[in-house]
Each structure stands twice: as C-alpha cells, then as structure tokens.
Amino acid sequence: MDQILSNLPLLIVVVLLVGFxxxxxxxxxxxxxxxxxxxxxxxxxGVSFVTFILGYLAPGDVVVNQLGVHYxxxxxxxxxxxxxLDLPWWQxxxxxxxxxxxxxxxRSWLTYSQTVWSxxxxxxxxxxxxxxxxxVLAAILGIPLGMLAAVRSNTRYDTVIQTVALAFYxxxxxxxxxxxxxxxxxxxxxxLPHLQVSGWGTWDTMLAPIVITAIxxxxxxxxxxxxxxxxxxxxxxxxxxxxxxxxxxxVLWRHVFKNALLPLITITGPSVGFVVTGLFITENxxxxxxxxxxxxxxxISRDFPVVQGVTILLAVTVALMNLVTDVTYGLxxxxxxxx
Amino acid sequence: xxxxxxxVQHLQTHFFTRGGVVKSVEDVSFYIDEGETxxxxxESGCGKSVTSLSLMRLIESPPGKIVGxxxxxxxxxxxxxxxxxxxxLRGGKIAMIFQxxxxxxxxxxxxxxxxxxxxxxxxxxxxxxATDRAVQMLDLVRIPEARRRIDHFPHEFSGGMRQRVMxxxxxxxxxxxxxxxxxxxxxxxxxxxxxxxxxxxxxxxxNTATLLITHDLGxxxxxxxxxxxxxxxxIVETAPTRTVFKNPAHPYTQAxxxxxxxADTPRGAKLAAIGGQPPNLVNxxxxxxxxxxxxxxxxxxxxxxxxxxxxxxxxxVACFYPx
Numbered sequence: 001m002d003q004i005l006s007n008l009p010l011l012i013v014v015v016l017l018v019g020f021x022x023x024x025x026x027x028x029x030x031x032x033x034x035x036x037x038x039x040x041x042x043x044x045x046g047v048s049f050v051t052f053i054l055g056y057l058a059p060g061d062v063v064v065n066q067l068g069v070h071y072x073x074x075x076x077x078x079x080x081x082x083x084x085l086d087l088p089w090w091q092x093x094x095x096x097x098x099x100x101x102x103x104x105x106x107r108s109w110l111t112y113s114q115t116v117w118s119x120x121x122x123x124x125x126x127x128x129x130x131x132x133x134x135x136v137l138a139a140i141l142g143i144p145l146g147m148l149a150a151v152r153s154n155t156r157y158d159t160v161i162q163t164v165a166l167a168f169y170x171x172x173x174x175x176x177x178x179x180x181x182x183x184x185x186x187x188x189x190x191x192l193p194h195l196q197v198s199g200w201g202t203w204d205t206m207l208a209p210i211v212i213t214a215i216x217x218x219x220x221x222x223x224x225x226x227x228x229x230x231x232x233x234x235x236x237x238x239x240x241x242x243x244x245x246x247x248x249x250x251v252l253w254r255h256v257f258k259n260a261l262l263p264l265i266t267i268t269g270p271s272v273g274f275v276v277t278g279l280f281i282t283e284n285x286x287x288x289x290x291x292x293x294x295x296x297x298x299x300i301s302r303d304f305p306v307v308q309g310v311t312i313l314l315a316v317t318v319a320l321m322n323l324v325t326d327v328t329y330g331l332x333x334x335x336x337x338x339x
Numbered sequence: 340x341x342x343x344x345x346x347v348q349h350l351q352t353h354f355f356t357r358g359g360v361v362k363s364v365e366d367v368s369f370y371i372d373e374g375e376t377x378x379x380x381x382e383s384g385c386g387k388s389v390t391s392l393s394l395m396r397l398i399e400s401p402p403g404k405i406v407g408x409x410x411x412x413x414x415x416x417x418x419x420x421x422x423x424x425x426x427x428l429r430g431g432k433i434a435m436i437f438q439x440x441x442x443x444x445x446x447x448x449x450x451x452x453x454x455x456x457x458x459x460x461x462x463x464x465x466x467x468x469a470t471d472r473a474v475q476m477l478d479l480v481r482i483p484e485a486r487r488r489i490d491h492f493p494h495e496f497s498g499g500m501r502q503r504v505m506x507x508x509x510x511x512x513x514x515x516x517x518x519x520x521x522x523x524x525x526x527x528x529x530x531x532x533x534x535x536x537x538x539x540x541x542x543x544x545x546n547t548a549t550l551l552i553t554h555d556l557g558x559x560x561x562x563x564x565x566x567x568x569x570x571x572x573x574i575v576e577t578a579p580t581r582t583v584f585k586n587p588a589h590p591y592t593q594a595x596x597x598x599x600x601x602a603d604t605p606r607g608a609k610l611a612a613i614g615g616q617p618p619n620l621v622n623x624x625x626x627x628x629x630x631x632x633x634x635x636x637x638x639x640x641x642x643x644x645x646x647x648x649x650x651x652x653x654x655x656v657a658c659f660y661p662x
Contacts, residue, residue: 236442242397243437244457244508245430248422258447334492335446 009125017320024327040319047315048100048308052093055304062109062302083109096308105309110301116309119294124276124313126200127283127290131275133206134213135268142218143264146225151252153230161222169219176212177285198287209286213279217271224267228260235259261332269325273318277310341372344413344515344548345394351407352386352393359621363389365572367408368647371516376542376549378563378580380556380595384617386572387552388438391518394550395435396425413515431461434509436538438521440501444493450477450504451489454511461512476507480537499530506538510545517542520552535562556599560584565653568592571618571628574647578654588650588661590633627658635660 025033063079064071080086084095099106105116142165149161180197187194199205232238233256241255242248278292291310298306329336352364364386371377381387392398393405396417410417412433420428429435437443444453454476455469464472470489477485480503493501502522509517519538523531539562542549551563559566560580567577568589576589587593597611604610615632618624624631630640639659647655 236437236439237445239397240437240443240505240508241445243395243429243435245426245428245460246456247426255445255448259445333447334449335494 009128010121020324020327024323028327028330036323040316043315043319044100044312045097048096048312049093051308051311052096052304053089055302055307056089056092058302060302062304065302066109082112100312105312106305108298108303108306110298110303110306116305119306120291120309120313123278123289123291123294126288127278127292128275130206130209130213130279130282130288130290132272133210134217135271135275137210137214138216138218138221139264139268141214142221143225146222147229147252147257147260149222149226150229150233153226158226162226165219165222168215171216172281173212173216173279174281174285176215177282180208180212181285200286200288200290205286209282209288213282220267221264224263225260228263229256232256232259258332262329265325265328265332269321269328270318273321274314276317277314341374343370344373344375345371345550346411347390347394347408348411349408350390350393350405350410352389352398352403352405354402355404356402361620362572362623363403363620364393365623367569367572367574369567369574369577371548371550373515374543374546374548375565376539376551376563378559378566379550379552379569380554380559380566381569382554382595382617384620385569386620387554387569388520390569391435391520391550391552394518395429395433396420397429397435427461430457430509430514431512432514433516433518434512434514435518435520436502436505436509436522439525440498440505441525443505444501446493449490449492450496454489454504454508457508458511472511473507476511477504479510479541480504480507482507499526499534502526502530502534503537506534506541510541510547513545514547516548516550518550518552521554522551523558524553524555531558556595568595571623572620573628573657575629575658576654576656577647578651578656582651582654586651586654586662588654588656589629589658590635590660591629594632 021033062083063076063085066079067075077086084092087095096106105120108114108116108119145161145165149158152158184194184197195208196202196205197208200209238251238255241251246255276291277295278290280292280296282288283290283292284296295307295310297303298310347370348368350364350367351362354361354363367386367390369377369379379387379390389398389403394410394417396405398405405418408418412428415424417425417428444450448456451470451473454473455466458464458469458472459466462469462472473489474485477488482488482500482503493504496504505522517538522538523534526534535558538549541547549562551558553559563580565577566580566583567574568583568591569575570591576583576587576592578588583592584596587596591613594611594613598613600610613632618628618631624641626639626641626643627633627636627645630636633640637660643659645657645659647657649655650661
C-alpha cells in the first residue's frame with residue numbers, strides 16, 4: 001500500500017478508479033458492482049494459471065541462464081530453492097496465489113532485489129503516457145475527419161481523406177521509425193534543427209513516438225467514425241431533426257454524433273486497457289524505458305514473475321475498462337440498462 | 340373562400356443514379372387552401388413521399404434534385420429559398436409527420452427535449468417556457484401525466500404514443516401546413532383511427548392545413564376534403580372527396596376504388612386487383628403512363644400524354660376518355 005502512496009500518477013489512477021466504482025455503486029447498484037468484481041477474481045485466477053503453466057512448461061531454464069559459466073550443481077540447487085523451483089508445480093502455483101492474496105506479485109528472478117510491483121510502477125507509467133497520449137491524439141484527429149468523410153461521402157474529400165488514412169494504416173511502425181530516425185540524423189549532419197531519436201522524458205523525445213503511434217491508430221478511428229456516421233445519417237430521426245428546421249451543425253453534432261459514438265466507445269475501452277503492456281516495437285526502436293521493452297527482456301531471460309505480473313495487470317485493466325465501457329454505454333444510451 | 344396556402348405547379352423531382360435518371364416526380368400540380376385537408380393517394384413508389392419531401396426541400400442531394408416547377412407557399416417559391424429561409428420554414432411554417440414512429444424519434448433524447456428543441460428554434464422561448472410548451476403539447480395529444488412523461492425516452496412509449504409525440508412536435512410551433520406521410524401505416528388498426536381523429540381535431544384547433552399522404556382510401560374518405568390521385572409521378576385526378584368516391588373520372592381512380600374490399604363482398608370471392616405492374620420510372624413509356632394497364636386505353640393513349648383538364652365542378656382529370 002505504501003508503494004501506491006509514494007507514486008503520484010498511480011495514486012491518481014487509484015483515486016479515479018475508486019471514484020468510478022463508488023459512482024457505479026450508487027447509480028447502478030452495488031449488486032452489479034459486486035458481481036463484476038467477483039468476475040474479476042475468476043479472470044485473475046484463470047489468467048494467472050494459464051501464464052503459470054505456460055511458463056512452467058516452456059523450454060529454457062532461468063537458473064542455467066543466470067549462472068552461465070559459473071554453473072555448479074550446488075549453486076543451481078541453491079538458486080532453485082530460493083526461487084521455489086524445487087517444489088512440485090501445484091505448490092509453486094499455490095505459493096504464487098498466496099502472494100497474490102497479499103497483493104504481492106513476488107520478486108523478479110533476474111534482479112532479485114526488485115519486486116515485480118516496483119518494476120511495473122517504474123515502467124508502466126512511461127508506456128501509459130505514450131499509449132494514452134497517442135490514443136487521444138488519434139481520436140482527436142480521426143473522429144472529426146471521419147465525420148467529414150461521412151458527411152461528404154463519395155465525393156473528392158472522402159476519397160482523399162480515406163486514401164491518406166489507408167496509407168498511414170498500411171505503414172507499420174518499424175518502417176516509419178527507421179525512416180524518421182534517418183531523416184533526423186541527416187538534419188543533424190546538415191546542421192539543421194532536429195529532434196532526438198532516442199530516450200524519453202523531454203518533449204523532443206516524446207513527440208515523435210506519440211505522433212507516429214497516433215498516425216497508426218488514427219486511421220482506425222477515422223474508418224469506424226465514417227461507417228458509424230454514414231449509418232446514423234440514414235436514420236429516420238435525422239430526417240425528423242432536419243424537418244424541425246434545426247441547422248445542419250446542430251443536426252450533426254447533437255443528433256448524429258451522439259448516436260455514432262457508441263461503436264467508438266466499444267473500440268476505445270479495450271485499447272485503453274492495452275496501454276499497460278506497452279508497445280514492443282516502438283519502445284525498442286526509440287529506446288523508451290517502457291514496460292513493452294521490459295516485458296520483452298523478461299520473456300527472453302525467462303524472468304517469469306515479471307511476465308506473470310504484466311499479464312495479470314493487463315487482464316485486470318482490460319476487465320476494468322470493459323466495466324467502464326459498459327457503464328459509459330448506459331450513460332450515453334438510455335435504452336441500455338446495465339444491471 | 341379561404342386563402343391559397345400552397346400552390347404546387349408542375350413540380351419535377353428526379354434522382355440521378357447509376358442505373359439512369361429516376362423520374363420519381365414528373366409533373367405534379369395541386370393546391371391547398373388554409374385550413375384545408377388534401378389527400379394525396381397512390382400506390383407504393385408512385386412518388387407521394389418524394390413529393391412531400393420536395394415540399395420541405397428534404398430530398399437527399401445527391402442523388403435527388405428538384406429539376407422543375409414551383410412550390411409557392413404563401414406566395415414565396417420554396418424551390419428558390421436559401422438555407423436560412425428553409426430553416427425558418429421547416430418545422431416553423433410547414434411541419435411533417437413520418438410513416439414509422441418507431442424510428443422517427445432520436446432514441447438518445449427525452450421526448451420533452453425533442454419537442455422543446457423545435458419550440459426553442461422557432462418560437463425563441465427560453466428553456467423553462469419551452470418545457471412548459473412541451474408539457475402542454477403532450478397534454479394536447481392526450482398522453483397521460485404529461486409533466487412526468489416529458490423526461491421519458493422514446494423507447495418507453497408505444498408506437499401509437501410515439502406517433503402522437505411526433506404530432507406534438509409537428510404542431511408545437513403552430514405551423515400553417517402539416518404534411519403527414521402515411522402517418523398510420525405502421526400502426527395497429529385500432530390505433531389508426533385514434534391517431535387520425537387526434538390529428539384532424541388538432542389541425543382544426545390550430546387552423547393548420549393538412550396534406551395527408553396515404554395509399555388507404557378508407558383513411559381519405561374519413562378525413563379529407565379533397566383528393567389528388569397520383570400515378571407514376573403525375574397527378575392523374577383531383578376532385579372533392581365526395582366526387583372521387585361517387586363519380587371517379589380517371590380509369591386508375593376507378594380501378595383503385597374497385598380494389599377496396601367491401602363489407603358486403605361475398606365470402607370466398609376474388610379480390611379485385613389492377614393487372615400489370617406500375618411503369619419503370621427510368622424508362623417511362625410514351626403516352627399515358629397508365630395505358631398499359633388501362634382497360635379503356637385506345638391507340639391515342641399510347642402515343643400522346645393526356646394533361647389535367649377540368650371535367651366537372653372542381654374536378655380535374657388527365658385522361659382522354661374519362662368516366
């Protein structure tokens with residue numbers, strides 16, 4: 001708990017979450033909340049078991065890895081005992097669940113001095129900042145352009161917008177980023193102003209990864225918005241709104257937009273949940289100290305407690321975001337009664 | 340004699356599609372006087388709805404376009420109006436009720452909001468006055484506990500009630516003309532009569548003229564003073580309701596009336612139908628569009644187009660061989 005108190009961004013997240021849960025408890029009812037939270041327990045149980053078994057059965061041995069040339073039978077046995085790897089699998093898993101019950105994710109095998117929790121709270125905020133900023137940017141760009149494409153569907157505007165979006169969509173980040181890095185290096189050689197291509201924490205290192213990630217997901221928002229708005233524009237109630245003499249602006253932003261929003265909420269909820277796993281490729285190419293890079297290292301070095309921790313965190317955030325999505329549905333659409 | 344409210348002259352609305360130009364409305368002329376109820380009758384796809392949407396300039400464009408004619412409303416031509424004038428006209432002077440009440444109200448806004456929205460736009464009332472007006476209108480369309488019901492959403496109302504909410508929205512700004520496009524087609528038979536009576540009663544109370552679009556001649560008989568019969572994008576006959584039922588001049592009108600089943604039709608008797616299909620609106624045949632299905636068609640009907648001509652008191656017909 002004191003880990004949470006010493007970390008400001010984490011504290012904010014926890015406060016928001018508790019606020020949301022209290023709000024939901026009051027407006028939708030504690031029964032709904034209890035049922036969903038109880039469901040979460042089973043999700044964690046399932047996810048932790050599957051990751052545990054996969055790790056248990058996976059080839060490779062962390063002890064052999066770590067000892068390397070210093071391998072001795074006695075040393076290996078001692079290390080195995082320290083990690084609890086000399087126990088049968090059900091005891092290993094039981095110990096892990098026992099830790100979870102005490103809100104602990106255990107210690108990293110690679111750097112035994114660090115708890116998994118401290119690793120997560122160090123690297124996840126970086127990835128979450130990158131993920132959330134690019135998500136917001138993608139939505140800010142994608143939704144209005146999608147609406148424009150829908151309102152002007154099958155005209156030149158629509159064609160241009162869609163073509164550009166498709167081009168961005170089709171360009172993977174591992175193609176864009178090296179080109180970007182080359183361009184920056186070239187600018188540097190010409191003695192022109194340029195941005196950093198590596199690191200994190202200052203605006204000139206953060207800008208490029210956020211924009212490049214946003215460009216990739218912006219096309220998705222654009223196309224979803226376009227389809228959704230075109231569908232809504234065909235509805236009878238839009239004709240009713242026009243027949244009332246409302247201006248086109250009011251018809252669009254009041255009557256159409258709110259109805260077109262539902263599918264967008266559906267795709268946004270889980271994407272927010274996924275920011276806690278980070279972006280493997282982007283974080284690696286930009287050398288960003290995020291959880292994506294850390295998780296990749298953990299997988300390669302068989303540091304299973306860290307892998308477990310990331311997986312469980314992902315399961316919890318996705319499940320919570322689904323809960324948030326369901327409650328948001330109820331707020332937007334009065335026909336949906338969450339219970 | 341009441342004042343002329345709406346005068347439609349040779350209205351033409353075409354849809355420019357990949358399959359060709361669909362001439363949905365080819366030549367439509369009629370008029371409505373203040374406070375009068377006119378029935379516009381015809382089978383599906385004859386251009387009734389396109390006519391009504393053209394009057395409000397609500398035709399989806401592209402592909403649709405009003406390519407000819409005038410729609411004079413209180414002397415001003417709606418076809419020539421700019422967006423600003425249209426916003427004042429729609430909902431303010433001309434209001435419309437649509438066929439399907441289940442889909443015509445926005446599911447995400449309360450009915451009170453949807454009525455108040457129209458009122459605020461046209462009568463320039465503040466929130467409170469607009470809400471009061473919404474309650475008053477719901478009361479007028481006989482929705483019980485109106486004060487409580489304004490906060491309810493469309494899905495909490497039945498089909499008949501939703502259509503009454505639509506009537507409330509339409510009449511909330513005291514329009515001069517109400518266009519009702521098949522307002523009862525989607526409703527239960529028992530509810531149909533209620534909604535029609537309510538609409539007629541309120542239109543009289545508000546001194547609102549009504550253009551009632553329907554394919555149901557029974558509805559026309561009970562509510563309209565005059566009738567215009569439409570076929571393949573043209574008005575083929577217009578006359579006072581009584582004349583149309585007693586003494587129809589156009590063979591199409593006669594065939595329509597013949598097709599209405601009667602209470603005294605013997606059990607097991609075959610229902611009368613009009614043979615053949617309505618013409619393709621992309622390739623209209625030369626001559627009278629009804630000629631291929633007409634029992635009285637002569638050689639002349641297939642080459643020459645009959646135009647509306649006065650044949651009796653207030654009765655006009657587009658046929659070379661009427662009665």
